[in-house]
Amino acid sequence: MKGLWTVVFAGVAVASGAMAQPGDVNRGQGDFRACAACHSLEPGHDMTGPSLADLWGRKAGGLSSFDRYSDALKSSGIVWNDKTLDQWLTDPPRMVPDNAMPFEGIKDSGVRADLLAFLKEATKPGAAPKQSAQMPMKGMGGMMGGGHDPNLKKIEPARQVKVITYCRDTYRVTTADGKVRAFWERNLRFMTDSSKDGPEMDVPAIMPAGMLGDRAAVIFADPDEIGRFIQRKC
Ligand code: HEC
Structure with a gap:
Protein backbone atom coordinates (compact mmCIF):
# COMPACT_ATOMS: atom_id res chain seq x y z
CA MET A 1 0.00 0.00 0.00
CA MET A 135 8.76 38.92 -34.74
CA PRO A 136 5.17 39.61 -35.70
CA MET A 137 5.19 43.25 -36.79
CA LYS A 138 1.47 43.63 -37.34
CA GLY A 139 -1.04 44.88 -34.77
CA MET A 140 0.70 47.25 -32.41
CA GLY A 141 3.44 47.95 -34.97
CA GLY A 142 7.20 47.73 -34.74
CA MET A 143 7.47 49.79 -31.56
CA MET A 144 5.46 47.26 -29.56
CA GLY A 145 6.19 44.12 -31.52
CA GLY A 146 9.76 43.66 -30.38
CA GLY A 147 11.16 45.11 -33.58
CA HIS A 148 13.44 48.10 -33.65
CA ASP A 149 12.25 51.63 -33.00
CA PRO A 150 12.75 53.65 -36.20
CA ASN A 151 16.15 55.30 -36.61
CA LEU A 152 15.35 58.98 -36.08
CA LYS A 153 18.31 60.10 -38.19
CA LYS A 154 16.51 58.68 -41.23
CA ILE A 155 13.01 59.83 -40.38
CA GLU A 156 10.79 61.31 -43.12
CA PRO A 157 10.47 65.13 -43.49
CA ALA A 158 6.92 65.08 -42.02
CA ARG A 159 8.53 64.05 -38.70
CA GLN A 160 11.58 66.32 -38.78
CA VAL A 161 11.00 69.35 -36.57
CA LYS A 162 12.16 72.73 -37.86
CA VAL A 163 10.60 75.17 -35.39
CA ILE A 164 8.71 75.00 -32.08
CA THR A 165 6.97 78.12 -30.78
CA TYR A 166 5.24 78.56 -27.43
CA CYS A 167 2.33 80.99 -26.93
CA ARG A 168 0.07 81.06 -23.85
CA ASP A 169 -0.91 77.36 -23.48
CA THR A 170 0.01 76.21 -27.00
CA TYR A 171 3.04 74.78 -28.74
CA ARG A 172 3.16 75.09 -32.55
CA VAL A 173 5.42 72.60 -34.28
CA THR A 174 6.61 73.19 -37.86
CA THR A 175 7.98 70.14 -39.65
CA ALA A 176 10.28 69.90 -42.68
CA ASP A 177 7.33 69.27 -45.02
CA GLY A 178 6.04 72.78 -44.15
CA LYS A 179 3.10 71.65 -41.98
CA VAL A 180 2.32 73.37 -38.67
CA ARG A 181 0.49 71.55 -35.87
CA ALA A 182 -0.77 73.09 -32.65
CA PHE A 183 -0.71 71.19 -29.34
CA TRP A 184 -2.14 72.03 -25.94
CA GLU A 185 0.96 72.30 -23.71
CA ARG A 186 -0.01 69.25 -21.62
CA ASN A 187 -0.19 67.11 -24.77
CA LEU A 188 3.33 67.61 -26.06
CA ARG A 189 6.19 65.79 -24.39
CA PHE A 190 9.87 66.49 -24.75
CA MET A 191 12.28 63.59 -24.70
CA THR A 192 15.86 62.76 -25.61
CA ASP A 193 17.47 59.82 -27.37
CA SER A 194 21.26 59.91 -27.27
CA SER A 195 21.61 56.42 -28.77
CA LYS A 196 22.67 55.61 -32.32
CA ASP A 197 18.96 55.53 -33.22
CA GLY A 198 18.36 59.03 -31.85
CA PRO A 199 17.96 62.13 -34.06
CA GLU A 200 20.72 64.36 -35.45
CA MET A 201 21.63 67.34 -33.28
CA ASP A 202 19.20 70.23 -34.01
CA VAL A 203 16.87 67.99 -36.06
CA PRO A 204 14.48 66.68 -33.41
CA ALA A 205 11.80 64.21 -34.47
CA ILE A 206 8.09 64.38 -33.66
CA MET A 207 6.38 61.05 -33.01
CA PRO A 208 2.70 60.39 -32.33
CA ALA A 209 1.90 59.32 -28.76
CA GLY A 210 -1.33 58.05 -27.26
CA MET A 211 -4.37 56.63 -28.97
CA LEU A 212 -6.42 59.74 -29.78
CA GLY A 213 -3.95 61.50 -32.07
CA ASP A 214 -3.92 64.65 -29.94
CA ARG A 215 -0.59 63.89 -28.27
CA ALA A 216 2.94 63.70 -29.54
CA ALA A 217 6.51 63.54 -28.36
CA VAL A 218 9.39 65.61 -29.67
CA ILE A 219 12.63 63.69 -29.33
CA PHE A 220 15.88 65.65 -29.16
CA ALA A 221 19.46 64.42 -29.41
CA ASP A 222 20.46 66.16 -26.16
CA PRO A 223 18.67 67.91 -23.26
CA ASP A 224 20.63 71.14 -23.91
CA GLU A 225 18.75 71.53 -27.18
CA ILE A 226 15.31 71.66 -25.63
CA GLY A 227 15.34 75.17 -24.17
CA ARG A 228 17.30 76.51 -27.10
CA PHE A 229 14.88 75.15 -29.66
CA ILE A 230 11.59 76.41 -28.20
CA GLN A 231 10.84 80.05 -29.06
CA ARG A 232 8.34 82.17 -27.11
CA LYS A 233 6.32 83.75 -29.90
CA CYS A 234 2.65 84.61 -30.39
C1 HEC B 1 6.91 48.06 -18.32
C2 HEC B 1 8.25 47.58 -18.58
C3 HEC B 1 8.58 46.11 -18.41
C4 HEC B 1 7.85 45.02 -18.83
C5 HEC B 1 6.48 45.00 -19.49
C6 HEC B 1 8.66 43.87 -18.54
N1 HEC B 1 9.83 44.25 -17.95
FE1 HEC B 1 11.35 43.01 -17.36
N2 HEC B 1 12.31 44.58 -16.54
C7 HEC B 1 11.91 45.91 -16.60
C8 HEC B 1 12.78 46.70 -15.77
C9 HEC B 1 12.69 48.21 -15.55
C10 HEC B 1 13.73 45.82 -15.21
C11 HEC B 1 14.83 46.16 -14.18
C12 HEC B 1 14.22 45.86 -12.81
C13 HEC B 1 15.09 46.21 -11.62
O1 HEC B 1 16.23 46.67 -11.79
O2 HEC B 1 14.60 46.04 -10.49
C14 HEC B 1 13.42 44.50 -15.73
C15 HEC B 1 14.16 43.34 -15.46
C16 HEC B 1 13.95 42.13 -16.05
C17 HEC B 1 14.82 40.98 -15.93
C18 HEC B 1 16.14 40.94 -15.18
C19 HEC B 1 17.25 41.25 -16.17
C20 HEC B 1 18.63 41.41 -15.60
O3 HEC B 1 19.49 41.92 -16.34
O4 HEC B 1 18.86 41.06 -14.44
C21 HEC B 1 14.25 39.97 -16.66
C22 HEC B 1 14.80 38.57 -16.84
C23 HEC B 1 13.03 40.48 -17.23
N3 HEC B 1 12.88 41.78 -16.84
C24 HEC B 1 12.18 39.75 -18.04
C25 HEC B 1 10.94 40.22 -18.48
C26 HEC B 1 10.01 39.43 -19.24
C27 HEC B 1 10.27 38.02 -19.73
C28 HEC B 1 8.90 40.19 -19.43
C29 HEC B 1 7.59 39.81 -20.10
C30 HEC B 1 6.87 38.74 -19.51
C31 HEC B 1 9.16 41.49 -18.82
N4 HEC B 1 10.41 41.45 -18.26
C32 HEC B 1 8.29 42.57 -18.84
C33 HEC B 1 10.85 46.39 -17.31
C34 HEC B 1 9.83 45.60 -17.86
Whole structure:
Protein backbone atom coordinates (compact mmCIF):
# COMPACT_ATOMS: atom_id res chain seq x y z
CA MET A 1 0.00 0.00 0.00
CA LYS A 2 2.76 2.42 0.94
CA GLY A 3 4.58 1.69 -2.32
CA LEU A 4 1.48 2.43 -4.40
CA TRP A 5 0.99 5.87 -2.83
CA THR A 6 4.58 6.78 -3.59
CA VAL A 7 4.05 5.94 -7.25
CA VAL A 8 0.79 7.93 -7.45
CA PHE A 9 2.29 11.00 -5.79
CA ALA A 10 5.35 10.92 -8.01
CA GLY A 11 3.03 10.88 -11.05
CA VAL A 12 1.06 13.89 -9.82
CA ALA A 13 4.22 15.84 -9.08
CA VAL A 14 5.54 15.31 -12.61
CA ALA A 15 2.24 16.14 -14.28
CA SER A 16 1.73 19.41 -12.40
CA GLY A 17 5.33 20.61 -12.31
CA ALA A 18 5.71 23.53 -14.74
CA MET A 19 9.27 22.68 -15.66
CA ALA A 20 8.30 19.14 -16.59
CA GLN A 21 6.12 20.40 -19.48
CA PRO A 22 8.20 21.42 -22.46
CA GLY A 23 7.16 24.91 -23.54
CA ASP A 24 6.06 25.78 -27.07
CA VAL A 25 8.53 28.20 -28.70
CA ASN A 26 5.99 29.60 -31.19
CA ARG A 27 3.36 30.29 -28.56
CA GLY A 28 6.12 31.75 -26.39
CA GLN A 29 7.08 34.17 -29.16
CA GLY A 30 3.53 35.51 -29.09
CA ASP A 31 3.61 35.78 -25.30
CA PHE A 32 6.82 37.83 -25.54
CA ARG A 33 4.68 40.74 -26.74
CA ALA A 34 3.96 41.36 -23.04
CA CYS A 35 7.67 42.09 -22.62
CA ALA A 36 8.70 43.62 -25.95
CA ALA A 37 7.62 47.17 -25.12
CA CYS A 38 10.33 47.22 -22.45
CA HIS A 39 12.88 44.56 -23.46
CA SER A 40 14.88 43.98 -26.61
CA LEU A 41 16.59 40.69 -27.47
CA GLU A 42 19.44 42.52 -29.15
CA PRO A 43 22.76 42.80 -27.29
CA GLY A 44 23.34 46.33 -25.97
CA HIS A 45 19.87 47.61 -26.90
CA ASP A 46 18.43 48.68 -23.54
CA MET A 47 15.00 50.31 -23.34
CA THR A 48 12.80 50.73 -20.23
CA GLY A 49 14.30 47.44 -19.19
CA PRO A 50 17.70 45.87 -19.87
CA SER A 51 18.41 43.90 -23.06
CA LEU A 52 17.60 40.23 -22.50
CA ALA A 53 20.29 38.98 -24.91
CA ASP A 54 22.49 36.29 -23.36
CA LEU A 55 20.23 36.06 -20.30
CA TRP A 56 20.89 32.48 -19.15
CA GLY A 57 23.77 32.33 -16.68
CA ARG A 58 23.80 36.12 -16.23
CA LYS A 59 23.87 37.70 -12.76
CA ALA A 60 20.63 39.59 -12.01
CA GLY A 61 21.20 43.32 -12.36
CA GLY A 62 24.56 42.56 -13.92
CA LEU A 63 24.43 44.25 -17.32
CA SER A 64 26.98 47.09 -17.29
CA SER A 65 25.25 48.98 -20.13
CA PHE A 66 22.00 49.36 -18.14
CA ASP A 67 21.95 52.30 -15.70
CA ARG A 68 18.50 51.91 -14.14
CA TYR A 69 18.64 48.66 -12.14
CA SER A 70 17.13 48.82 -8.68
CA ASP A 71 19.45 48.22 -5.74
CA ALA A 72 17.12 45.36 -4.83
CA LEU A 73 17.79 43.46 -8.06
CA LYS A 74 21.52 44.23 -8.10
CA SER A 75 22.01 42.93 -4.57
CA SER A 76 19.68 39.92 -4.94
CA GLY A 77 22.48 37.42 -5.66
CA ILE A 78 20.25 35.73 -8.26
CA VAL A 79 21.73 34.06 -11.34
CA TRP A 80 19.22 33.65 -14.19
CA ASN A 81 18.36 30.07 -15.16
CA ASP A 82 15.20 28.03 -15.91
CA LYS A 83 14.22 27.92 -12.27
CA THR A 84 14.98 31.51 -11.20
CA LEU A 85 13.38 32.96 -14.36
CA ASP A 86 10.21 30.91 -13.75
CA GLN A 87 10.03 32.31 -10.20
CA TRP A 88 10.72 35.88 -11.38
CA LEU A 89 8.01 35.77 -14.05
CA THR A 90 5.49 34.23 -11.64
CA ASP A 91 5.61 37.12 -9.19
CA PRO A 92 8.50 39.61 -9.55
CA PRO A 93 7.86 41.58 -6.32
CA ARG A 94 7.58 38.40 -4.29
CA MET A 95 10.93 37.12 -5.52
CA VAL A 96 12.67 40.52 -5.31
CA PRO A 97 10.77 43.01 -3.11
CA ASP A 98 11.32 46.64 -4.23
CA ASN A 99 12.48 45.68 -7.71
CA ALA A 100 11.74 48.25 -10.44
CA MET A 101 10.05 46.11 -13.11
CA PRO A 102 6.46 47.37 -13.59
CA PHE A 103 5.03 43.93 -14.32
CA GLU A 104 2.64 41.97 -12.14
CA GLY A 105 3.69 38.48 -13.24
CA ILE A 106 2.24 35.56 -15.17
CA LYS A 107 0.21 33.16 -13.03
CA ASP A 108 -0.31 30.48 -15.73
CA SER A 109 2.60 28.01 -15.56
CA GLY A 110 1.93 26.87 -19.16
CA VAL A 111 2.34 30.42 -20.48
CA ARG A 112 5.56 30.81 -18.48
CA ALA A 113 6.90 27.54 -19.89
CA ASP A 114 6.15 28.69 -23.46
CA LEU A 115 7.72 32.08 -22.87
CA LEU A 116 10.85 30.58 -21.31
CA ALA A 117 11.19 28.07 -24.17
CA PHE A 118 11.12 30.99 -26.62
CA LEU A 119 13.44 33.18 -24.54
CA LYS A 120 15.99 30.41 -24.11
CA GLU A 121 16.36 30.17 -27.90
CA ALA A 122 16.04 33.87 -28.65
CA THR A 123 18.56 35.06 -26.05
CA LYS A 124 21.34 32.67 -27.12
CA PRO A 125 24.41 34.52 -28.39
CA GLY A 126 23.92 35.23 -32.08
CA ALA A 127 20.19 34.46 -32.04
CA ALA A 128 18.84 38.02 -31.95
CA PRO A 129 18.77 39.09 -35.63
CA LYS A 130 17.08 35.90 -36.77
CA GLN A 131 14.49 36.02 -34.01
CA SER A 132 13.63 39.70 -34.32
CA ALA A 133 13.17 39.21 -38.08
CA GLN A 134 10.52 36.62 -37.18
CA MET A 135 8.76 38.92 -34.74
CA PRO A 136 5.17 39.61 -35.70
CA MET A 137 5.19 43.25 -36.79
CA LYS A 138 1.47 43.63 -37.34
CA GLY A 139 -1.04 44.88 -34.77
CA MET A 140 0.70 47.25 -32.41
CA GLY A 141 3.44 47.95 -34.97
CA GLY A 142 7.20 47.73 -34.74
CA MET A 143 7.47 49.79 -31.56
CA MET A 144 5.46 47.26 -29.56
CA GLY A 145 6.19 44.12 -31.52
CA GLY A 146 9.76 43.66 -30.38
CA GLY A 147 11.16 45.11 -33.58
CA HIS A 148 13.44 48.10 -33.65
CA ASP A 149 12.25 51.63 -33.00
CA PRO A 150 12.75 53.65 -36.20
CA ASN A 151 16.15 55.30 -36.61
CA LEU A 152 15.35 58.98 -36.08
CA LYS A 153 18.31 60.10 -38.19
CA LYS A 154 16.51 58.68 -41.23
CA ILE A 155 13.01 59.83 -40.38
CA GLU A 156 10.79 61.31 -43.12
CA PRO A 157 10.47 65.13 -43.49
CA ALA A 158 6.92 65.08 -42.02
CA ARG A 159 8.53 64.05 -38.70
CA GLN A 160 11.58 66.32 -38.78
CA VAL A 161 11.00 69.35 -36.57
CA LYS A 162 12.16 72.73 -37.86
CA VAL A 163 10.60 75.17 -35.39
CA ILE A 164 8.71 75.00 -32.08
CA THR A 165 6.97 78.12 -30.78
CA TYR A 166 5.24 78.56 -27.43
CA CYS A 167 2.33 80.99 -26.93
CA ARG A 168 0.07 81.06 -23.85
CA ASP A 169 -0.91 77.36 -23.48
CA THR A 170 0.01 76.21 -27.00
CA TYR A 171 3.04 74.78 -28.74
CA ARG A 172 3.16 75.09 -32.55
CA VAL A 173 5.42 72.60 -34.28
CA THR A 174 6.61 73.19 -37.86
CA THR A 175 7.98 70.14 -39.65
CA ALA A 176 10.28 69.90 -42.68
CA ASP A 177 7.33 69.27 -45.02
CA GLY A 178 6.04 72.78 -44.15
CA LYS A 179 3.10 71.65 -41.98
CA VAL A 180 2.32 73.37 -38.67
CA ARG A 181 0.49 71.55 -35.87
CA ALA A 182 -0.77 73.09 -32.65
CA PHE A 183 -0.71 71.19 -29.34
CA TRP A 184 -2.14 72.03 -25.94
CA GLU A 185 0.96 72.30 -23.71
CA ARG A 186 -0.01 69.25 -21.62
CA ASN A 187 -0.19 67.11 -24.77
CA LEU A 188 3.33 67.61 -26.06
CA ARG A 189 6.19 65.79 -24.39
CA PHE A 190 9.87 66.49 -24.75
CA MET A 191 12.28 63.59 -24.70
CA THR A 192 15.86 62.76 -25.61
CA ASP A 193 17.47 59.82 -27.37
CA SER A 194 21.26 59.91 -27.27
CA SER A 195 21.61 56.42 -28.77
CA LYS A 196 22.67 55.61 -32.32
CA ASP A 197 18.96 55.53 -33.22
CA GLY A 198 18.36 59.03 -31.85
CA PRO A 199 17.96 62.13 -34.06
CA GLU A 200 20.72 64.36 -35.45
CA MET A 201 21.63 67.34 -33.28
CA ASP A 202 19.20 70.23 -34.01
CA VAL A 203 16.87 67.99 -36.06
CA PRO A 204 14.48 66.68 -33.41
CA ALA A 205 11.80 64.21 -34.47
CA ILE A 206 8.09 64.38 -33.66
CA MET A 207 6.38 61.05 -33.01
CA PRO A 208 2.70 60.39 -32.33
CA ALA A 209 1.90 59.32 -28.76
CA GLY A 210 -1.33 58.05 -27.26
CA MET A 211 -4.37 56.63 -28.97
CA LEU A 212 -6.42 59.74 -29.78
CA GLY A 213 -3.95 61.50 -32.07
CA ASP A 214 -3.92 64.65 -29.94
CA ARG A 215 -0.59 63.89 -28.27
CA ALA A 216 2.94 63.70 -29.54
CA ALA A 217 6.51 63.54 -28.36
CA VAL A 218 9.39 65.61 -29.67
CA ILE A 219 12.63 63.69 -29.33
CA PHE A 220 15.88 65.65 -29.16
CA ALA A 221 19.46 64.42 -29.41
CA ASP A 222 20.46 66.16 -26.16
CA PRO A 223 18.67 67.91 -23.26
CA ASP A 224 20.63 71.14 -23.91
CA GLU A 225 18.75 71.53 -27.18
CA ILE A 226 15.31 71.66 -25.63
CA GLY A 227 15.34 75.17 -24.17
CA ARG A 228 17.30 76.51 -27.10
CA PHE A 229 14.88 75.15 -29.66
CA ILE A 230 11.59 76.41 -28.20
CA GLN A 231 10.84 80.05 -29.06
CA ARG A 232 8.34 82.17 -27.11
CA LYS A 233 6.32 83.75 -29.90
CA CYS A 234 2.65 84.61 -30.39
C1 HEC B 1 6.91 48.06 -18.32
C2 HEC B 1 8.25 47.58 -18.58
C3 HEC B 1 8.58 46.11 -18.41
C4 HEC B 1 7.85 45.02 -18.83
C5 HEC B 1 6.48 45.00 -19.49
C6 HEC B 1 8.66 43.87 -18.54
N1 HEC B 1 9.83 44.25 -17.95
FE1 HEC B 1 11.35 43.01 -17.36
N2 HEC B 1 12.31 44.58 -16.54
C7 HEC B 1 11.91 45.91 -16.60
C8 HEC B 1 12.78 46.70 -15.77
C9 HEC B 1 12.69 48.21 -15.55
C10 HEC B 1 13.73 45.82 -15.21
C11 HEC B 1 14.83 46.16 -14.18
C12 HEC B 1 14.22 45.86 -12.81
C13 HEC B 1 15.09 46.21 -11.62
O1 HEC B 1 16.23 46.67 -11.79
O2 HEC B 1 14.60 46.04 -10.49
C14 HEC B 1 13.42 44.50 -15.73
C15 HEC B 1 14.16 43.34 -15.46
C16 HEC B 1 13.95 42.13 -16.05
C17 HEC B 1 14.82 40.98 -15.93
C18 HEC B 1 16.14 40.94 -15.18
C19 HEC B 1 17.25 41.25 -16.17
C20 HEC B 1 18.63 41.41 -15.60
O3 HEC B 1 19.49 41.92 -16.34
O4 HEC B 1 18.86 41.06 -14.44
C21 HEC B 1 14.25 39.97 -16.66
C22 HEC B 1 14.80 38.57 -16.84
C23 HEC B 1 13.03 40.48 -17.23
N3 HEC B 1 12.88 41.78 -16.84
C24 HEC B 1 12.18 39.75 -18.04
C25 HEC B 1 10.94 40.22 -18.48
C26 HEC B 1 10.01 39.43 -19.24
C27 HEC B 1 10.27 38.02 -19.73
C28 HEC B 1 8.90 40.19 -19.43
C29 HEC B 1 7.59 39.81 -20.10
C30 HEC B 1 6.87 38.74 -19.51
C31 HEC B 1 9.16 41.49 -18.82
N4 HEC B 1 10.41 41.45 -18.26
C32 HEC B 1 8.29 42.57 -18.84
C33 HEC B 1 10.85 46.39 -17.31
C34 HEC B 1 9.83 45.60 -17.86
